[in-house]
Amino acid sequence: MLRVRLLGPLEADVAGRSVEQPASSRAWELLAWLALHPGEHPRGALAARFWPDVLDASARASLRSAAWALRRALGPEGADFLVAGRDRVGLRCATDLQELDELLDRDALEAAAALHRGPLLADLHQDWVLEERDRQTARLSAILARLAQEAPTPALAVGHARRRLELDPLDEAAARALMEHHAANGDRAAALAVHDRLAERLRTQLGLAPSAETRAAVAGVRSAPAVVTEAPGASPVIGRDAELAALLAMRSGVVVVRGEPGIGKTRLAREVLERARAAGARTASCAALELGGPAPYSMWSELLRDLADDLAPPPPDATWPDDLAVIAPSLPRRLGRTSVAPGARAAPEHARSRLLEAAVDAVEHAAADRPLVLLLDDAHLADTPSLELLAYVLRRSSGLGVLAVLTCRTTPQRPDLDALLRAHVGRGGELLELDVLPLPRGDVERLVASVAELPPEQRAQVIAAADGNPLLAIEGARAAGAGRNGPPESLQAVVRAAVGRLPGGARRAAELAAVAGRDLTLTEVGALASQEDVLRALDCGLLTAERGDFGYRHALLRDAALADMPEPRRRGLHEELAAALRGPAAEIARHLRLAGRDDLAAGRLARAARDAAAVGAVDEAAEFLREALELRPGDPSLTVELAAAEAYSGRRLAAEDALRTTLELLAPSEHAERGAVHARAARWYSAALCRPSETMSQARRAIAELDCADVVDPTQLASALALGAWGAAVTGRVQDADVLLARLATVDVTDPDVACEMANAHAFRALAENRLDEAVERFESIVGMPGPGPDRAYSVRANLACVLAAAGRHEDALACADGGVAEVRGMPSLLTPLHALRAKLLTRLGRLDAAREAIAQERVAAARSGDPSLVALADHDAGMAAYAAGDHAHAAALLARGLESDAAINRPLARLAIAESLARLGRAEAAEAELREVTLEPVGPGDRPAALVARLTHVQALVARARGDEVLAERRLQEAATAWRRQPSRAGGGDIASSLVDLGRPTLAPVEPARELERVERELRHAPDPGAPRAAVR
């Protein structure tokens, strides 16, 4: 049996044996013509058709030769198939065209369409072939039009209509049909893209505009209301009813959808989003960058951009759009703002705090009028700061109706994500973890049937190959349905076949989308490829322009496209992307590295580190710098930045290592550079590490180097002098401080930051000699300086309040702290210590109710910050307030909780307060054990050791009294009174400075000797002590 396949490249086989194409092309053409025209044909007519320009005898001779060659190609049975009589020639065979006719007679349209492996006789180009091909194309077009019309789902209809348009891209009727089906499928963007592509083709190829009918159709699409059905262009969700029901039952909290690649996590999550939106919720989504090493908060950057498009403009005084511009620069514009007001410069930890708060404000704004559903796709690849921000937002948004949907692969493990989820549950948050399993065979069958009608054998092959994986099932069915060489053996084969059929420009667009590692915005892709190429690439069915972004429908498809790409090609595309993209420096650096351009990548990584530090992501900044140093080892401009990043991460030893390396890399003669490095170190020793002694040391080295330099930056010198003077004053080296300040007075200081450092140094110099009024004056001068950042506003206000309190001006101190609260509003890490300070001031003023309120505010701010050490501090402060109010049971419990942490609290004093509370509660033994613990606590100068001794002695008296030993109690009280009398009556400026350095936060003098002595004397007189339980402060 001879079988000839005409629908596609010409192929023939005899009893399953493939017929080799003969050397004579006329013989092969003859086979095609005879197969296409069944029956026997007169030799003369046939010869004249094939050889019209020669004499009849010659034509007949050529026909004989061709028939002979064909018969030989058909093999030993060739004479049975090729009937070549004296007058007539014909071919006995079965063809796919005959099969097509039979199928059409039975109205089996899907199978009829599937018979087409390509254009009729795709590898022949004679005129008669082109005419026949046009006819056959028209037949197939009609078949596909009917299939689209009768398709059970809009998605299936789109597939048929797209294939129809592929037959003739200038066919306006086919384009209109595809537009209509896209619109019916809820994908208006795709519908409009079809029109744009058609218009472009008509213009460039025919010099025509679309017809009136087409213009009317596109106008209809534009004006039609949005239809919310299932995800545009998406396959139906089949076999996931139980999962979907569980997901839709969640109203707030976190949902984690886990599973293997291609199992349907994203499809399921998107379905949840679509249904939530249809039910009135606001939604936004983002996906992780697949290249690795993303910019910090990159997921939120995308999420916020997506969210902004659906948000009402916030009130003009809302600062969050501008604060979030550091990670999403277009956000203010998207929200209708014409300009961005950048936030004042802040130290990294405060920049981070401001960013987190702004994100919370944004989410609150988005969730104010309707539920909010956020999708973080591929969270297993998320950058750590994005997960931290999610944790922060979740903690703050409980009760707001915010649902976060995360999709994750089962590997790699993400302990930070697991910790986030545990913490969320620990706070009482709702969590649903859903493992998406392979689909049962029955569901895969339904899924395949929903995508394409396949012959039973092909369908079985597709189902078996999918092995329960929906993506493989869908892509296998699509490929088989499109007639691409039978069912593919792998996803890679699907992608290879689809991308391989694209013309050069479109293939390049598809390859760029694979290499990008994320969806490209249409602006980005517009800079890299022509619209025509992008639209053609979309036609291959693997890519989508959903939501205005261009990329693969699934990460696995992208991976498959990548896997098929030769390495040199891939590198070239990465380099093209690096040059064209305007994304974060971290992303550009990644493309440069993948392009093999490490020489350029180091610079981008350094820039990425600066960007990361600017949003408080100092760990990530250090990581970028370490990577840059691997590419450019021995570059001091990188090591000096690394030192700062390590310092702001709190890793002193690593910072000092990097500092040492930097100095080793600089020649001794490079005085200006060495001076700049030391000046930089002085600043991070002062600000990030709070080590005054090292600050002074680095400042002095900076000054010595700068003094040897040919050209000196006066601002740098002034900064070194000011920081050195501060360090000297705080460590008690007042003469050194005076020398530095005297020199500083000769330098013309114009930089506002240095002016602040100078005033600060003068203030601490005054404090060192207890000149409180002068210190107040100096700090007040900083308050009046223009444009201080929130951290500077905080520190100067806090310091000023402490000094005012030390001077006995408690009301002024309180007003100052209140002013600080107003200035740092929205930054919990700064609000917490300020409220703590207010609470102490209010307690001293005897306004216990207000103190209680301040403590409550401190605890709220600490909880908002999410910083365990701030929470512990708040517990400690609440405990101290309870102790001051005589609420000893609560005091002991809260203080003990505070001591469990490693927060910077005055530990011996806290233990003494616990011991006293226990003694007053009559628990003598527990109190005594606590006193023993006091002797094991570290004691710093800010703790005023002698005062601790006096206090301990006082508590010993209370223990004795609790035991009924009045004689011993009396003796201890006398001893305590003597100890208190030896103390200076008021805390000196040096004590305040010491406390600041020890605890790293503003604090009042921990004890007031006069007040303490009064208490002891009252005990001696057996008068009731105000320390007895009085009012609860919690």
Added chain:
Amino acid sequence: MPPTRELHVPQFDDAAISAAPVEEVWKLLYDPARFPEWWRGIGTVEPRAHEGRGDFTMFTDGYPDFPMPQELRSDLSGRSVTVSCLVSDLVFAYRLTPLTEGDGTEIAVHVELPEEEAHRLETQRGVVRDSLEALAALAAA
């Protein structure tokens, strides 16, 4: 490779047992105003810095007009308290350990002198011995 100079720090250790509980010894060690009661050779103590230096200022019997600012610190474990003289660079690191039986306390001290004060090593041994005994007795009184 340049030859390295081995640093030799003059130093010694001593210890005493007090019958007093650790809190009583601790009170004496952390209260500089009471140093003259047990530290041999210390005449007076002012509980304030001298010209901004140190935590308190000692005056010895031998040089009653010569202020010697001191720093008092404990290590992070809280078990060791160090008194450092900012003039002479003498360092006294005391360590208190409650005895396992009874209420007593072992008082151990490690003393370091600057190289230029090496000639005073034996004198300091005697001073420290006497002072430890006085401290142990005073705490138990």
